[in-house]
Amino acid sequence: MTTDKPKIGITLGDPNGIGPEVVIKALADTRIFNLFTPVVYGSTRALSFYKKQINAEEFNYSQVKSDASYFPKSVNVVNCWDEQTEITPGVASKTGGKCALLSLRKAVEDLKSSAIDAVVTAPIDKNTIHSDEFPYHGHTEFFTQAFNAGESLMLLTGNELKVGLVTEHIPVKEIARHITRDRVELKIRLLEMSLKKDFGIQKPKIAVLGLNPHAGDGGLLGTEENEVIKPVIAELKSKGKLIMGPFPSDGFFGAGQHLKFDGVLAMYHDQGLVAFKTLDFNSGVNFTAGLPIVRTSPDHGTAYNIAGKNMADEGSMRQAIYLACDIAKNRKAIEPTT
Numbered sequence: 001m002t003t004d005k006p007k008i009g010i011t012l013g014d015p016n017g018i019g020p021e022v023v024i025k026a027l028a029d030t031r032i033f034n035l036f037t038p039v040v041y042g043s044t045r046a047l048s049f050y051k052k053q054i055n056a057e058e059f060n061y062s063q064v065k066s067d068a069s070y071f072p073k074s075v076n077v078v079n080c081w082d083e084q085t086e087i088t089p090g091v092a093s094k095t096g097g098k099c100a101l102l103s104l105r106k107a108v109e110d111l112k113s114s115a116i117d118a119v120v121t122a123p124i125d126k127n128t129i130h131s132d133e134f135p136y137h138g139h140t141e142f143f144t145q146a147f148n149a150g151e152s153l154m155l156l157t158g159n160e161l162k163v164g165l166v167t168e169h170i171p172v173k174e175i176a177r178h179i180t181r182d183r184v185e186l187k188i189r190l191l192e193m194s195l196k197k198d199f200g201i202q203k204p205k206i207a208v209l210g211l212n213p214h215a216g217d218g219g220l221l222g223t224e225e226n227e228v229i230k231p232v233i234a235e236l237k238s239k240g241k242l243i244m245g246p247f248p249s250d251g252f253f254g255a256g257q258h259l260k261f262d263g264v265l266a267m268y269h270d271q272g273l274v275a276f277k278t279l280d281f282n283s284g285v286n287f288t289a290g291l292p293i294v295r296t297s298p299d300h301g302t303a304y305n306i307a308g309k310n311m312a313d314e315g316s317m318r319q320a321i322y323l324a325c326d327i328a329k330n331r332k333a334i335e336p337t338t
Helices: 019-027 030-034 044-053 094-112 139-146 172-178 181-197 213-219 224-238 249-254 269-280 315-334
Strands: 007-011 037-042 076-079 118-121 153-157 162-165 205-209 242-247 263-266 285-289 295-298
Touching: 007 019, 007 094, 007 315, 019 037, 019 044, 019 315, 037 044, 037 094, 044 076, 094 118, 094 139, 118 315, 139 285, 139 295, 153 181, 153 269, 162 181, 162 269, 181 205, 181 224, 181 263, 181 285, 181 315, 205 249, 213 224, 213 242, 224 242, 242 249, 249 269, 263 269, 285 315, 295 315
Parallel strands: 007 037, 007 118, 037 076, 118 295, 162 263, 205 242, 205 263
Antiparallel strands: 153 162, 153 285, 285 295
């Protein structure tokens, strides 16, 4: 059962959140099998439960073992946890966190063995999954460590905007001390590399945002722009790279300047994501750039308040799957032939 189509792994995330529902909805149209072979990591029982909850009679699947012998015209499901595990939509539980982690571990195992070409991760609850076995702030840190990448870039992609982050899941009071020349330069390079390698943009044009209001206002509102960000931009521009900034983030997005660039680098989480989710909330995708593997996810959380109620929008999950396909194909196309 071999196929040239990419094999896209999809983890169910927290089984008590909207992950299973958006996965079912995104994979219900059989035309997807012309584009890729889906491999779902989770539980056939969880999928059957939510199939009934949302009356998705058109959704079907095949249970398989994780050995890359997948059915190219079916949703392949790898059972990762005990079928007797209780499913309680909308209820946060440590059991849900453990199930989510088991799915992630199996997907990582198959990524390392090349049984799948990419992975799309449904939402987890950071509180229920957090433990000695998962001491991370989220998926990004987990995959970065799992593949010994050292550093990665959280890159949000949508119809109008691609925005990467210098700092990710850290308290606001700690942001400034993480804005260093080495870190800003590294993140710019990761963004540039990804735009070339993953999105096929040969000479990417990148905007860099300032840290402080009004991008420091010439040093009156902070020194990070003059002491850290501007010198990095100047050095990279001297090497022929199309890097511009630092821009004040409010005016930058308000005036639509993001439309003139292939990518934007924000200094911290909310600086980039408030604008991004305003522009692309239902179709935005979170991509972890800089890894040796392809990992995307929908740009939303577990949404316990609507879990199991047939209210979840699958648009972001669908786009995350399509983006994983595109990037996997782009990377394969530029791999050197041997």
